[in-house]
Amino acid sequence: MSFPWAKPYEPTHPLMKWMDEKLPIPRLVYNATGPGYPVPRNLNYFWNFGVLAGAALMIQIITGIVLAMHYAANASVAFNSVEHIMRDVNAGWFIRYAHMNGASMFFIVVYLHIFRGLYYGSYKAPREMVWLLGVVIFLLMMATAFMGYVLPWGQMSFWGAQVITGFFSAIPIVGEPVREWLLGGFVPDNATLNRFFSLHYLLPFVILGVIILHIWALHIPGSSNPTGIEVKDEQDTVPFHPYYTAKDGFGVGVFLLVFVALTFFSPNTLGHADNYIPANSLSTPAHIVPEWYFLPFYAILKAFTFNFLWIDAKLWGVIAMFASIALLFFLPWLDSSPIKSSNYRPLYRIFFWILVADVLLLGWCGMQPAEQPWVILSQLGAIYYFAHFLVILPIVSRIERPLPMPNSITEAVLAKHATDVKSVSATA
Amino acid sequence: MVRPLGFLVGLGFITALVLAIFTTPLKNEPNVAHEFHKHPKHLKLASDGVVLPHWDKAQLQRGMQVYKEVCSACHSLHLVAFRDIADLGYSEGQIKTFAKGFQVPSINPDTGEPATRDGLPSDYFPSPYANETAARAANNNALPPDLSLITKAREGGKDYIYSLLTGFQSPPANLPAELKPGTGLHYNPYFANLNLAMAPPLAPNQVTYADGTKATVDQMSKDVTAFLVWTAEPKLIKRIQVGYAVFFFLLIFTVLTYLSYRNIWADKKH
Numbered sequence: 084m085s086f087p088w089a090k091p092y093e094p095t096h097p098l099m100k101w102m103d104e105k106l107p108i109p110r111l112v113y114n115a116t117g118p119g120y121p122v123p124r125n126l127n128y129f130w131n132f133g134v135l136a137g138a139a140l141m142i143q144i145i146t147g148i149v150l151a152m153h154y155a156a157n158a159s160v161a162f163n164s165v166e167h168i169m170r171d172v173n174a175g176w177f178i179r180y181a182h183m184n185g186a187s188m189f190f191i192v193v194y195l196h197i198f199r200g201l202y203y204g205s206y207k208a209p210r211e212m213v214w215l216l217g218v219v220i221f222l223l224m225m226a227t228a229f230m231g232y233v234l235p236w237g238q239m240s241f242w243g244a245q246v247i248t249g250f251f252s253a254i255p256i257v258g259e260p261v262r263e264w265l266l267g268g269f270v271p272d273n274a275t276l277n278r279f280f281s282l283h284y285l286l287p288f289v290i291l292g293v294i295i296l297h298i299w300a301l302h303i304p305g306s307s308n309p310t311g312i313e314v315k316d317e318q319d320t321v322p323f324h325p326y327y328t329a330k331d332g333f334g335v336g337v338f339l340l341v342f343v344a345l346t347f348f349s350p351n352t353l354g355h356a357d358n359y360i361p362a363n364s365l366s367t368p369a370h371i372v373p374e375w376y377f378l379p380f381y382a383i384l385k386a387f388t389f390n391f392l393w394i395d396a397k398l399w400g401v402i403a404m405f406a407s408i409a410l411l412f413f414l415p416w417l418d419s420s421p422i423k424s425s426n427y428r429p430l431y432r433i434f435f436w437i438l439v440a441d442v443l444l445l446g447w448c449g450m451q452p453a454e455q456p457w458v459i460l461s462q463l464g465a466i467y468y469f470a471h472f473l474v475i476l477p478i479v480s481r482i483e484r485p486l487p488m489p490n491s492i493t494e495a496v497l498a499k500h501a502t503d504v505k506s507v508s509a510t511a
Numbered sequence: 512m513v514r515p516l517g518f519l520v521g522l523g524f525i526t527a528l529v530l531a532i533f534t535t536p537l538k539n540e541p542n543v544a545h546e547f548h549k550h551p552k553h554l555k556l557a558s559d560g561v562v563l564p565h566w567d568k569a570q571l572q573r574g575m576q577v578y579k580e581v582c583s584a585c586h587s588l589h590l591v592a593f594r595d596i597a598d599l600g601y602s603e604g605q606i607k608t609f610a611k612g613f614q615v616p617s618i619n620p621d622t623g624e625p626a627t628r629d630g631l632p633s634d635y636f637p638s639p640y641a642n643e644t645a646a647r648a649a650n651n652n653a654l655p656p657d658l659s660l661i662t663k664a665r666e667g668g669k670d671y672i673y674s675l676l677t678g679f680q681s682p683p684a685n686l687p688a689e690l691k692p693g694t695g696l697h698y699n700p701y702f703a704n705l706n707l708a709m710a711p712p713l714a715p716n717q718v719t720y721a722d723g724t725k726a727t728v729d730q731m732s733k734d735v736t737a738f739l740v741w742t743a744e745p746k747l748i749k750r751i752q753v754g755y756a757v758f759f760f761l762l763i764f765t766v767l768t769y770l771s772y773r774n775i776w777a778d779k780k781h
Contacts, residue, residue, distance in 0.1 A: 124781045166590050166660070169746070176746040177753070321779060329772040336765030343761055347754025348561045351663065359664035359743075360656075369703065389531035399527050406520070416513040454539045459532060466528045473521025477514045500780050 574738025
């Protein structure tokens with residue numbers, strides 16, 4: 084489905100006509116990412132991050148396939164096989180560092196993509212399904228990244244697997260059997276490593292499948308935009324190609340520059356020294372910390388230190404951690420305001436920025452040992468996190484009085500340019 | 512329905528957290544060892560940073576000498592092959608001779624019994640102990656770690672290794688009794704729990720450098736740390752050099768994509 088003014092696909096070359104009759108892939112591409120897909124003309128740079136996340140996934144899949152050719156998923160040799168890649172495989176150090184930092188880059192762009200959605204109300208009707216599929220992708224990414232981190236079989240791999248699968252043992256009665264079933268043993272060992280490798284190879288392709296659904300669902304209403312006003316007529320849009328292919332091309336360039344700087348000049352900054360020590364079930368590291376992209380959720384887990392009602396603190400932590408992500412599934416219905424863009428939501432906008440600061444604070448606390456003031460800060464941070472989504476957001480969307488809005492995307496664009504011209508002539 | 516339910520769930524979590532705040536003591540348990548613990552000293556090496564780093568081959572050669580004559584008595588280096596030391600400026604002939612100086616485990620081709628033979632460039636540095644049990648038995652039940660990755664495998668990296676090697680000292684007078692080094696332990700404020708099983712490994716003039724450098728403890732510590740930076744990542748310098756090429760290539764690519772983006776959008780207000 085698309086707008087009525089979308090340019091129709093009309094192949095002229097006989098080969099393309101022949102192809103169009105047999106298998107209309109060129110038509111699909113033309114209508115999905117080509118001139119046949121009209122997109123709002125006013126998208127800002129925050130709309131680049133979807134394409135960048137796709138680029139990050141492709142980089143992970145390509146580097147990952149090459150790594151799998153040299154890696155050995157066996158607990159006795161896994162660690163040394165990674166060092167073999169680092170030392171003896173041609174450009175192996177590059178492929179391995181690119182994959183390692185590629186995971187971080189993937190999460191950076193996905194977090195920016197998610198916060199873009201939160202600020203501009205991209206989760207609201209008619210795009211709820213796009214958001215729901217996005218949360219599914221996020222969960223799959225977390226599972227994939229966790230299992231990937233186990234594969235080098237260093238100390239953090241082992242103890243990370245121990246702690247994270249330990250979450251399940253907090254569940255009464257069935258918890259411990261479930262954990263043993265997941266691990267294939269009582270502690271992470273060869274069985275665990277093998278299944279994690281298998282799943283780590285599988286899940287990226289599942290992610291790819293859900294991304295196709297995510298884009299499909301997006302293309303039915305079309306992209307949202309910084310005003311949050313839906314497209315009304317042709318002058319509100321430009322064809323995806325060449326306008327957004329060019330802009331995304333530039334975005335990919337900037338993304339790769341950051342990626343390359345991290346991979347070549349500082350590849351171990353986001354990792355842990357302990358993971359260069361081979362896994363040892365008899366020696367527990369002083370601080371077991373997950374990768375940076377899990378830290379806010381880890382802080383929420385650790386914030387619950389009190390046995391409240393009949394649920395003990397550990398189970399509260401585990402439930403809260405899962406709930407902190409699961410509540411995103413309900414976001415389209417928690418926020419009842421019809422206004423999408425925070426540019427016109429003076430009250431919500433304030434809470435949005437508090438949420439950004441709160442998640443950063445939680446991330447910082449997640450990195451720290453279980454000492455004061457980090458414990459109380461993560462408790463306060465977790466209180467705000469839940470209050471934001473479950474209490475503040477529903478109330479704010481009722482009582483807020485939105486700012487006056489333009490009638491259309493084009494009107495907003497022209498008004499912006501008029502003020503630009505005015506301010507230029509005023510200074511001149 | 513979602514909003515009232517969400518509200519209740521939110522209140523549940525918030526109540527549990529508020530109760531957690533009021534039941535968690537605001538004061539940390541005092542950690543005495545923390546007061547005596549020191550942060551690593553900074554060690555500047557030629558391979559540091561991103562501005563034209565390089566291997567100081569003379570220093571790496573001296574460092575390898577320290578490893579071979581001192582550290583290798585207890586610590587293995589099992590990820591490094593003799594052929595790798597070509598990076599340190601040794602010729603093929605020198606590497607062959609160097610390898611020959613080591614006995615590596617082998618089997619007797621006639622009887623199949625365990626035996627040893629002269630090292631070849633394709634062999635790895637042999638371990639000082641046959642296995643972990645033997646290593647622990649010889650070291651008061653402490654296990655000397657393999658040194659191949661040590662500068663990447665410790666918080667603080669090369670700074671930490673250098674500080675640890677130069678940090679042995681007699682315990683301060685005000686050190687509480689429970690933190691005093693026990694039998695077979697040695698006080699070192701850079702080590703996490705202040706007392707480690709390794710005895711001070713270096714003494715002045717313990718090795719005789721071929722290039723005439725004075726073998727102070729500080730000098731030997733610097734040299735062997737530089738060597739261990741190389742063993743942890745032999746591709747470090749190449750990585751930075753390739754990084755520059757890739758970065759500048761992409762910079763030009765990005766400028767071109769920016770110009771085409773501006774060009775395509777020139778007629779559109781947005």
